[in-house]
Amino acid sequence: MRVNGSDEKLDVEPWVSLADLLRDRLGLTGVKKGCDQGACGACTVLADGMRINSCLALAVQYAGKEITTVEGVTPHPLQEAFVRHDGLQCGYCTPGQICSAIGLLAEQDDPATLDEAAIRERMSGNLCRCGAYNGIVAAITEVAR
Ligand code: FES
Secondary structure, eight states: OEETTEEOOOOOOTTOBHHHIIIIITOOTTSOOSSSSSSSOTTEEEETTEEEETTTSBGGGGTTOEEEOGGGTOSOHHHHHHHHTTOOSSOTTHHHHHHHHHHHHHHOSOGGGOOHHHHHHHTTTSOOTTOOHHHHHHHHHHHHO
């Protein structure tokens, strides 16, 4: 697979999750694991530009795909907007929030038309234990415009 622009040739056991491969084999610890069962979104990465929960994905299913983690997009205007709008506190969910927001904006024909309710609904797979949702929505709204 191609990870953050680099070709990676890897032998992987069929039961290894994409999250574990990225974190443990490739050292991409920006991929966070919160629940490890598809409920929190901390492990969100982009696969061929689509956001996925990497804890639920078997790495072997993504052979030949383009995988992008937060390390592959840094620095990004969304990260700067998150800082400006206090869209984080502890920061644990932030890499997943950033990847998910990038995917969200890419899914839209015209991101500028996204209203607050639409952003909240489409980011609902990414939980923030600190409750920084208002800042997260404000940051995404700013970048979408
Ligand atoms: Fe993957 Fe929570 S760690 S969704």
